[in-house]
Structure formats: C-alpha cells, structure tokens
Amino acid sequence: MEHQHIYDKEGKQICCSLEDKINNDSEHHSDDDGHKHDNSNAVKSTFQMFLPAIISLVLLMFAIGLDNYFTPSWFTGYIRIGWYVLAYIPVGFPVIKDAFESIKKGDIFSEFLLMSIATIGAFAIAEFPEGVAVMLFYAIGEIFQALAVKRAKANIKTLLDQRPDEVTILENNVAKTIKASNAKIGDIIQLKAGEKLGLDGELLSDTASFNTAALTGESKPDTKAKGETVLAGMINLNSVCQVKVTVAYTDSKLSKILELVQDATAKKAPTELFIRKFAKIYTPIVVFLAVAICVVPMLFVENYQFNDWLYRALIFLVISCPCALVISIPLGYFGGIGAASKNGILFKGSNYLDVMASVQNVVMDKTGTMTEGVFKVQEVIFNSDFNKDEILQLVNVLESQSTHPVATAIHQFVGNVDSTITLKDVEEISGHGLKAYVNGKELLVGNFKLMDKFSISYDIDPSSIVYTLIAVAYDKKFVGYLTIADSIKEDAQITIDKLKALGVKTTMLSGDKTTVVQFVAQKLGITNAFGDLLPEDKVNKVKEIIAKKETVAFVGDGVNDAPVVALSNVGIAMGGLGSDATIETADVVIQDDKPSKIAMAINIGKKTKKIVWQNIGLAFTVKAVVLILGAGGLATMWEAVFADVGVALLAILNAVRIQRMKF
Incomplete structure (x- = not known):
C-alpha cells in the first residue's frame, strides 16, 4: 500500500x-x-x-x-x-x-x-x-x-490479507500448488472447504457456498450455482469445488477494491x-x-x-x-x-466523508437500488393477429443484444435464442428500447415512449397497469406487451425509516413507468418519486434539487446514471458483485447492495x-x-x-x- x-x-x-x-x-x-x-x-x-x-x-x-x-x-x-x-x-x-x-x-x-x-x-x-x-x-x-x-x-x-499467496490448480487432473500471481486465465483452481479463492473466476461445480465478508462486509453465506461468477477473497464453506480463472490476478475485483x-x-x-x-x-x-x-x-x-x-x-x-x-x-x-471499509462501504476519499455528513436529500434509482433488479415476466398480452411464439422468439433475439435486467427476464422466460434468426441494423435508443430489422421488417421492443417515437398506434392506457410494460411492434404494427415485475429489497423500508430519522429527504428517479415508481415510493414512504424519465430528465431533476441549495447524494448503478452521478455532490454505487465500471464511477461504493448502508454511510x-x-x-x-x-x-x-x-x-x-x- x-x-x-x-x-x-x-x-x-x-x-x-x-x-x-x-x-x-x-x-x-x-x-x-x-x-x-x-x-x-x-x-x-x-x-x-x-x-x-x-x-x-x-x-x-x-x-x-x-x-x-x-x-x-x-x-x-x-x-x-x-x-x-x-x-x-x-x-x-x-x-x-x-x-x-x-x-x-x-x-x-x-x-x-x-x-x-x-x-x-x-x-x-x-x-x-x-x-x-x-x-x-x-x-x-x-x-x-x-x-x-x-x-x-x-x-x-x-483487506490485503484477503488474497492467498498460493492456489491449487489442476493440470491433467493432477493438483499443483503455484503462486496466485502466476495463475493464468483458463486455469482450473481446486478450492477446498475453508480455503480462500485467489482469483476471480467461473464456478465449474454444480453449487458451492461462500463467505463473502471480505468483499461485502456480510458474513451471511452466498450460494453460487454452476456458471456463476465467484471472486477473489471469497471463502469456500463446504465441499471441494472447482473454479475456472476468468480474470488476471492484478485485475480481480478485490485488487480494484484495494486500489480504491x-x-x-x-x-x-x-x-x-x-x-x-x-x-x-x-x-x-x-x-x-x-x-x-x-x-x-x-x-x-x-x-x-x-x-x-x-x-x-x-x-x-x-x-x-x-x-x-x-x-x-x-x-x-x-x-x-477504516470503519466504513469494515462495514462494506468504500469511500474514495476523506472529502466524501464530509459531504455524506451534510447530505440533505438522497436521490435514488429504483431498479437494483431499492428493488432487487431481478425481473420476471408475469404475462404476455399479444394481438391475436400475430403468432405469439414467433414474436417472442424475435423479441428474445433482439433483447440478447442488451444486458439490461429486463432483457435477462425475457431470455429466462422464452429460453434459448434462435440462431437461425438474423437481425440487421440493431440500434439501442437511450431511454426507449431497441430497434432492428428482421427480413426487411422493422422490430421495436421497449417502453411505450418508443411506440410514440415511431408513431405506432396502440389501444391501451399504459398508466392503468402497475407493472413494468415492454411494448412490441412489428412491421409498423402494435403487437402487444409483456408485463414484468420486480421485488422490493427486504431492507428498503428500514433504509427510508433511518433516513427520515436523520432528517434526510428522499427522492426516487426512474426510467420505469410512473405507476410502478409511485407504487414503490408509496409503499416505502419515499417523499418524492418520478417515473418515465430519460437520462437527461434525471439530470434536470437533480439540477432542480441542487438549485434549492440542498446537498444531494445520488444512489444508482454508477454506469447508466453516470451524468447524474457526476452532477450530484456525492455519487453512491450499489457495487455489490457488479461491474468494475460501477466501482470506478462512484464516490462511495456499497459492496453488498444493501440500501440500509446509505444511512450507515451518512452516520459514519x-x-x-x-x-x-x-x-x-x-x-x-x-x-x-x-x-x-x-x-x-x-x-x-x-x-x-x-x-x-x-x-x-x-x-x-x-x-x-x-x-x-x-x-
């Protein structure tokens, strides 16, 4: 150090x-x-x-x-x-x-x-x-x-003690102990019960439980399934498991946290x-x-x-x-x-401790911040003039171009992507959705603002439906929509209660539909909530709050909301086990994605x-x-x-x- x-x-x-x-x-x-x-x-x-x-x-x-x-x-x-x-x-x-x-x-x-x-x-x-x-x-x-x-x-x-000096790798099914820094991408690490993982990788075993306290400050075991990402510093809690190295030693998530x-x-x-x-x-x-x-x-x-x-x-x-x-x-x-790090909160400088102490308004994103960010398709409402299965396949192929949680929900609902379908001119329209051409016909998948943007007429009132809606149009015609629901995090209510006790105002800004945002806000007791916002709309809302001479902390993913993070007095990322970009963007990183740590950061x-x-x-x-x-x-x-x-x-x-x- x-x-x-x-x-x-x-x-x-x-x-x-x-x-x-x-x-x-x-x-x-x-x-x-x-x-x-x-x-x-x-x-x-x-x-x-x-x-x-x-x-x-x-x-x-x-x-x-x-x-x-x-x-x-x-x-x-x-x-x-x-x-x-x-x-x-x-x-x-x-x-x-x-x-x-x-x-x-x-x-x-x-x-x-x-x-x-x-x-x-x-x-x-x-x-x-x-x-x-x-x-x-x-x-x-x-x-x-x-x-x-x-x-x-x-x-x-x-934190420097969390990476082991040595790891055991398998070469031709023979265990061999080497320096962790010498392990290469693609090596297979054999991790015994009680051992710490030395590098980031992909779990090859069917399941394994890990203590993630080194990364999140949370001692509650985290069970991973085959194919999921596991990170350096995690401790294997039960049987022997195997992990395929996917990231170089110096680029691991823990290395970046230490650097931070x-x-x-x-x-x-x-x-x-x-x-x-x-x-x-x-x-x-x-x-x-x-x-x-x-x-x-x-x-x-x-x-x-x-x-x-x-x-x-x-x-x-x-x-x-x-x-x-x-x-x-x-x-x-x-x-x-040090006290913050011990509790899984990373401050990028002592100056941000001072700013957090004077925060008057916590402005938060909804998805992934106050809600789990794990969406599930609830129902599919398509016009009978279209073949439901064929349209869903087209939607699945198009959404495979995105990493948004909604795209993941659709993929889980539909299944494997049909490799025979060819898309052309795929375009992501910020704050609206996706556009592409299939067999020369235009395919639109996104919110109803996307339908309005391309003058697609529809015969429903989106505001009358509480759930998140994904609208679909094909060949200039409105096909229908999918309803998608997300669940509120278990400590979200505690978070709002603690912030109120500290005299801090709360505001929710989201690109999700207004009815969903208002529903979540009312349930949690959030003071102000605004939905159907584009990235530039969020910026304008935060500017309005700052214009009132209020010190603003913005809580989000730190990537999609980068303009708002830059504008706010202090940007807080729900880093968890998420992207490296999140850790690099924000001023404060909450490692275990628990919103209750927002109030803890202010208290510290x-x-x-x-x-x-x-x-x-x-x-x-x-x-x-x-x-x-x-x-x-x-x-x-x-x-x-x-x-x-x-x-x-x-x-x-x-x-x-x-x-x-x-x-």
Whole structure:
C-alpha cells in the first residue's frame, strides 16, 4: 500500500516522520504483490521504536536523582552538562536531523525546528532537565501518534490479507500448488472447504457456498450455482469445488477494491486542507511572536532579565507546535474510512466523508437500488393477429443484444435464442428500447415512449397497469406487451425509516413507468418519486434539487446514471458483485447492495466530522490558554509539554474511538 505522508499543497512534508518509518518498516515485510506476512519481529520493532526514549528516560532519571537526592560532588560542571547531553541525544538528534532536512526542502517553520530551538534554548539557559524532558515527551508522543495512525489504518490494510499467496490448480487432473500471481486465465483452481479463492473466476461445480465478508462486509453465506461468477477473497464453506480463472490476478475485483481504498487517503477533506494551510501560516507567526516575547520587553521592562524572557519564549514555542491538529485530524478521517471499509462501504476519499455528513436529500434509482433488479415476466398480452411464439422468439433475439435486467427476464422466460434468426441494423435508443430489422421488417421492443417515437398506434392506457410494460411492434404494427415485475429489497423500508430519522429527504428517479415508481415510493414512504424519465430528465431533476441549495447524494448503478452521478455532490454505487465500471464511477461504493448502508454511510460521516471538530476545539482551547499563561510567565515547560504532547495524545485517543463505534 502506498503511504500517505502529510504534505502541504507545495509538496513539503509537514509532520509525522515516525508514521513514515512505521509504514516503511511494514513494506519490508511485504512481497511484490503487496501481501502482508506474519511478522515475528513486530514486537521487536515496536521495542526498537521506544528504545531511544527508554535510554533517554533512564539517563534523565539518574541525572535528576543525582541533582536532587544524592548530590555527589563530582556531578557538576562539564560532567553534569555532558550527562544531560547524553540523555538528550537519543531523542533529540533525530528531531534536529529532521529539522535540517525540512529546511533543505524549503520548509523552514516545521515542528522539528520549533522543538529543536526550544530544547537547545533550554540548554543555553542551563535548564538541562527541562530541555531533555520536553524532547523526551515529544518523542514519546510522536511514537504513540505513529502507532495510532498504524492502528487507524489497520481496518483498511487487513483487506490485503484477503488474497492467498498460493492456489491449487489442476493440470491433467493432477493438483499443483503455484503462486496466485502466476495463475493464468483458463486455469482450473481446486478450492477446498475453508480455503480462500485467489482469483476471480467461473464456478465449474454444480453449487458451492461462500463467505463473502471480505468483499461485502456480510458474513451471511452466498450460494453460487454452476456458471456463476465467484471472486477473489471469497471463502469456500463446504465441499471441494472447482473454479475456472476468468480474470488476471492484478485485475480481480478485490485488487480494484484495494486500489480504491489505497487511493482514498489521497483525497483530502476540506478540514484537512484548511489545517495544513493554517499550520503554514500559524507556525511562523508564533516563531516571530516568541522572538518578540524575548526581545521586546527589554524596551519596556525596568528589571529585564534575558534568561527569564527567553524561557517564556521557549515555552511559547513548545506550546505552539501544531502536531495535535496535523496528526489527529487525518487520523480521524483514517478511522472513518477504516470503519466504513469494515462495514462494506468504500469511500474514495476523506472529502466524501464530509459531504455524506451534510447530505440533505438522497436521490435514488429504483431498479437494483431499492428493488432487487431481478425481473420476471408475469404475462404476455399479444394481438391475436400475430403468432405469439414467433414474436417472442424475435423479441428474445433482439433483447440478447442488451444486458439490461429486463432483457435477462425475457431470455429466462422464452429460453434459448434462435440462431437461425438474423437481425440487421440493431440500434439501442437511450431511454426507449431497441430497434432492428428482421427480413426487411422493422422490430421495436421497449417502453411505450418508443411506440410514440415511431408513431405506432396502440389501444391501451399504459398508466392503468402497475407493472413494468415492454411494448412490441412489428412491421409498423402494435403487437402487444409483456408485463414484468420486480421485488422490493427486504431492507428498503428500514433504509427510508433511518433516513427520515436523520432528517434526510428522499427522492426516487426512474426510467420505469410512473405507476410502478409511485407504487414503490408509496409503499416505502419515499417523499418524492418520478417515473418515465430519460437520462437527461434525471439530470434536470437533480439540477432542480441542487438549485434549492440542498446537498444531494445520488444512489444508482454508477454506469447508466453516470451524468447524474457526476452532477450530484456525492455519487453512491450499489457495487455489490457488479461491474468494475460501477466501482470506478462512484464516490462511495456499497459492496453488498444493501440500501440500509446509505444511512450507515451518512452516520459514519457525521461521527467522523464530529470527532474531527472535537479535536480542533480541544487543541485550540488548551493551546490558547497555555500560550497566554506562557507569555505572562505563569506556565512552565511542563504545562507546555501537556499543551503539545498531552493534547495530541488526547486528540488521538478521541480519534480512534470511531473504529469501535456501532453504526
């Protein structure tokens, strides 16, 4: 996984070198494909991170003991200074080095420089214990911050464990174990009970049950039949089954999901971007104020003591360090993305967490979003002047050109496609249906708007029939229609109830006939519903909502509704086990197709935003109070340490709470 360092917009690193160290260490334990392996040195690595601080702490405790309790005659002068310098080096040298590196990159006013000036200044005025202590606590705080970032990313990184390193393939009916990345399209994988599938493929066995939690966050078993698609990361639950590889290892659905999640932290929320800009302005201002605190009083204070005012300035510098803000805010968003991933919701960036938190109107498609999208032909009403079976065969051949759920329903109803029928000039008319020529005669299959478009007269009122209607015309004559029904998803009602409880409006837009759309909307309690819409009609409806200054989330398949997804403030795709294009189009992907996850996504966004602003309020309040006290000489270095490291740790503990929350 790529590492998201904390940079400003000019590409200069602001903070968190220890986070980078952790991430780089983890890379050394990954193979070329990004797989994570058992790391027997994990405890040792953590100990190594704390080792400089432990050495510094032991030396500092001895020095304080020698200063205040044992007071030997030899612990004076250069020996005493040297001892404190030795205590300072393990924790101070890396920070001073980072300060020089930042300066070379043009980032002068980094937190590393602030801490270096403050602690070296403390040595300059003979405040040796405080100089070591400030840097020691700062180093410990940085380690805890880095570990917290690592923990916050854990929910995301665990996705990397879902692809096995090896798979068993059959060659001439002989089982052979190879690296998963070496498997080729067409290979036959033998999957034992309890094993994870390494690549996407087609099930060759009659049936098999899988745990799909790695992809959907749903532990309920999913039973697949022969010929159905099974995906990398699924766990075979019962008997041995065989799967034919259909997609290369690097192109699997799980690989694309991992890529999506890896990219998520690169898209920053406005709050993060603001804090970065703020830190670049805030830090140099505080440095100049610290200089002023030290120098300006000599013009006005009668008994001016340079060391006293320098001490106040150094306290001011320690307090000013923006670490609590720069670390805890991205950490809050990491936690939000991780919590969402754990529940089968993929955010493509922390900016979308903020947008979801402020959504006022959820606009949704009907088919595949609030309904199952599994259509069945209910009845066929054809004019007696036509041969019903012959027309159905023609319709079946034409619909075989489409992947729409309606086409699938017709194919299941009619059966195999008649290969002797030849179509010419096949054309899909967006929002209407299909057109082709058979034996020189025009064949139209679609909605009644298609009939109107080609001036085909009919003697029924489509609005009087609740079901979805598929009209058929042949040789410029109206043949009749098929009725097709879809079922509402079992958690659709829960979804609408939860959205209402959150104060979110609901709107349904569909290309399906108005009577069907209104029927579903009334049954679920959706506020507004519109049917018989072309893609451009949906765009216009969403524009009308946005014109009312409402934040809009559009929920659909992310492909057919691409214009609306692009127009809305946040596009949500019912990705499930669907097309890769769906995952790539939307801003948020709900992996298990459950509409109830819409409300969960909004809740996660709200909780994340709340925690982020709690941290901002905490950091600003404490720092402001201690800055004032420090400037007035009422705060010591110990209060300064609390204002910096203590507040940062409190903010981190608050940020990681989101990973434990129930949504």
